[in-house]
Amino acid sequence: SQQGEEDPQALSIQEGENATMNCSYKTSINNLQWYRQNSGRGLVHLILIRSNEREKHSGRLRVTLDTSKKSSSLLITASRAADTASYFCATEGTSGSRLTFGEGTQLTVNP
């Protein structure tokens, strides 16, 4: 069963706007990762944040982690049509290296 929930399930914005996706999880984690998946394809790793980190940046991506609330958010700034994809958060639990994925947010960026 999926550990996480993502919010919203679908998001449609205009090019240039910012997109924010949220993820909640249930158990203690070593780290939380965000992946992107274009339709019918494999997943691409975007960014990893460790449990002792609160915020991380990579290019146009900003990730926050609140372990007290068991939640994370992914912000994509200045979105582009090429950012259209499904975005998944995945947690690595403290007991091993399996990833537990959320159900994903479908982001559509309209040109």
Add this chain to the structure above:
Amino acid sequence: DTGVSQNPRHKITKRGQNVTFRCDPISEHNRLYWYRQTLGQGPEFLTYFQNEAQLEKSRLLSDRFSAERPKGSFSTLEIQRTEQGDSAMYLCASSLFTTSYEQYFGPGTRLTVT
């Protein structure tokens, strides 16, 4: 291309047949993972290997499923007596455990059981 590769990319089979998928990880990666993804859902963990040892199996992995990684390089996932509920995308990923927790995914094998 030095990424994770999976073969075949698509497989259509009749219920009751056996199928086998292959995954070739990034060459220096010591961990290899299998996930299953159905439409509109996130991937679900099936099993993983460190080198040739299978270290964890999900309860999702029924006795019809078996995975091997005989020499710690490529891996195969076999499904025996396929059922319609096995229709899904089967994803393979690899990682270099000692330096990174990031998993690198292959393009997946889409299985359709008719």
